Amino acid sequence: MAEHLGLDNLFFVIRAPVWAEKISGKDGRLFYGDGKIQTEKDLSLMQFPDADDDAFYSEARAFLRHKGNYPVLFVTRIGILSTMMSMGMENFCVALYENRGLVEAVLDRYCDWTAKVAKRVCGLGFDVFISTDDMAFNTTTFFSRAVFWDLVLPRYRRVRENITLPWIVHSDGNIAPFVDDLVDLGVIGLHPNEKGAIDIRAMKQRYGKRLSLLGNVDLNLLGMATPEEVDREVRELIRDVGPGGGYVVTSGNSLAGYLLPENVRAMAAAVRKYGNYPLAFA
Amino acid sequence: MDEVGRLFECHEYFVPEMLIAARAMRAALEVVQSRLTKAQTESKGKVVIGTVKGDLHDIGKNLVAAMLQGSGYEILDLGTDVPPEKFVKTIEENKANAVALSALLTTTMPEMKNVIEALVKAGIRDRVKVLVGGAPVTEEFAKQIGADGYGETAVAAVGLTRSLVASATA
Ligand code: B12
Numbered sequence: 420m421a422e423h424l425g426l427d428n429l430f431f432v433i434r435a436p437v438w439a440e441k442i443s444g445k446d447g448r449l450f451y452g453d454g455k456i457q458t459e460k461d462l463s464l465m466q467f468p469d470a471d472d473d474a475f476y477s478e479a480r481a482f483l484r485h486k487g488n489y490p491v492l493f494v495t496r497i498g499i500l501s502t503m504m505s506m507g508m509e510n511f512c513v514a515l516y517e518n519r520g521l522v523e524a525v526l527d528r529y530c531d532w533t534a535k536v537a538k539r540v541c542g543l544g545f546d547v548f549i550s551t552d553d554m555a556f557n558t559t560t561f562f563s564r565a566v567f568w569d570l571v572l573p574r575y576r577r578v579r580e581n582i583t584l585p586w587i588v589h590s591d592g593n594i595a596p597f598v599d600d601l602v603d604l605g606v607i608g609l610h611p612n613e614k615g616a617i618d619i620r621a622m623k624q625r626y627g628k629r630l631s632l633l634g635n636v637d638l639n640l641l642g643m644a645t646p647e648e649v650d651r652e653v654r655e656l657i658r659d660v661g662p663g664g665g666y667v668v669t670s671g672n673s674l675a676g677y678l679l680p681e682n683v684r685a686m687a688a689a690v691r692k693y694g695n696y697p698l699a700f701a
Numbered sequence: 702m703d704e705v706g707r708l709f710e711c712h713e714y715f716v717p718e719m720l721i722a723a724r725a726m727r728a729a730l731e732v733v734q735s736r737l738t739k740a741q742t743e744s745k746g747k748v749v750i751g752t753v754k755g756d757l758h759d760i761g762k763n764l765v766a767a768m769l770q771g772s773g774y775e776i777l778d779l780g781t782d783v784p785p786e787k788f789v790k791t792i793e794e795n796k797a798n799a800v801a802l803s804a805l806l807t808t809t810m811p812e813m814k815n816v817i818e819a820l821v822k823a824g825i826r827d828r829v830k831v832l833v834g835g836a837p838v839t840e841e842f843a844k845q846i847g848a849d850g851y852g853e854t855a856v857a858a859v860g861l862t863r864s865l866v867a868s869a870t871a
Pocket residue numbers: 444445448449450451508553555556557591592593613616638639671672673675716755756757758759760761762764765801802803804805806807808832833834835836837851852853854855856857858861
């Protein structure tokens with residue numbers, strides 16, 4: 420499959436459970452409804468798989484044994500997105516103001532678990548650690564930088580101590596207001612630099628020396644345009660963001676099921692065509 | 702709610718502050734409305750709102766509903782994953798002035814067009830204004846499918862509704 424799509428890496432996911440109603444949407448996609456952690460009483464629902472148990476990592480080890488020559492990215496969530504989903508967005512928002520202790524208790528449980536998992540998986544043979552907590556939408560972040568500082572950063576720092584691989588953060592939307600803090604935290608890469616939400620060229624100027632940038636190839640383009648248009652877009656991205664290195668071409672979110680396979684292949688082909696250093700653009 | 706909307710636009714308020722303000726407003730409205738006569742609570746118009754079929758994102762839709770309600774419109778919120786027939790039925794039964802459609806996925810954007818076609822088929826397209834929005838939706842797309850207006854934010858949704866519904870009832 421990876422070969423067919425022209426990918427040059429594989430990924431393996433371990434995520435903590437989300438305690439929310441599960442609704443299966445169109446095309447078998449999973450969607451979370453109301454969060455189940457509404458009050459302190461519900462905290463007892465949060466029973467995590469045992470992260471200290473060797474057997475918990477057996478699938479990961481098997482995956483790594485069969486990876487061939489591909490580098491493998493480890494993908495997880497640190498916990499703020501899981502917290503929002505397990506509490507339900509509205510309840511989370513209200514609790515931020517009226518019961519901050521509950522939010523902290525939920526997030527603590529997630530971060531403690533992720534810290535244990537991080538410690539174990541960083542020694543298994545993965546190449547990169549990726550955390551995927553969406554914290555933004557098109558125009559800005561879900562919550563303020565003050566909330567990010569008070570609630571999220573101190574806990575992420577705790578997990579950080581156990582992340583010994585290069586750490587890439589994924590967040591949809593316009594995450595720009597948090598990027599300085601993420602860089603200070605030791606994050607070395609940012610994904611997916613969603614087109615329409617983030618100006619990847621401005622990011623390159625501002626953070627080019629300190630941060631690898633990944634993504635930005637528009638999902639609408641991959642889902643609806645022609646392979647020629649994809650080729651042009653990738654060429655322009657490599658031309659503008661590639662100089663000096665530190666740019667990884669990939670979709671501006673994920674390879675969602677509704678993308679056109681010929682466009683995904685066109686993206687990979689364009690990388691081979693334009694992405695060899697020294698770059699051909701002068 | 703206008704002030705809350707302004708603060709949201711200039712990134713001083715975020716989703717939590719908006720949702721909390723909306724909750725406070727709903728509580729206040731309930732108290733006020735229970736003390737007023739029907740004539741005194743006359744709304745500026747009725748707006749049917751929902752996330753289109755196949756799409757379950759509702760945070761943005763809820764903010765739009767709250768902002769419109771805060772501006773004096775009566776809101777009929779159909780929730781998420783709403784099929785075209787349900788929009789049509791609710792609009793007909795309530796003689797709504799406008800319908801606000803939200804879509805967050807490229808794959809569900811075409812459902813907006815289906816709603817408009819269903820309105821045409823039911824013979825009520827000219828009686829109701831169609832507003833569209835959501836992260837992947839653009840002004841261009843709105844024009845292309847024959848919607849009456851596009852708004853980038855919940856605040857824009859209010860201005861849009863004001864001008865469209867006023868011009869319809871004038
Ligand atoms: C939170 C979120 C989720 C949550 C939803 C929780 C919930 N209860 O709604 C969860 C995690 C469950 C989720 C699931 C999925 N998601 Co999602 N999600 C997001 C995210 C990060 C933020 C959306 C959000 O709530 N924003 C906050 C609100 C306030 O903003 P908003 O919705 O844009 O609304 C504002 C304006 O657009 C406007 N507005 C909105 N509606 C309307 C209507 C009118 C009439 C007007 C005038 C204005 C207006 O007003 C609002 C306030 O200003 C976006 C990223 C992004 N860039 O938006 C992805 C995103 C929307 N999701 C995406 C995807 C692919 C999915 C999934 C398919 C993932 C999967 N593989 O399963 C599923 C979909 C399941 C389904 N059938 O719907 C993609 C869609 C890509 C595309 N173009 O198709 C996005 C863009 C992420 C990305 N970069 O790829 N998601």
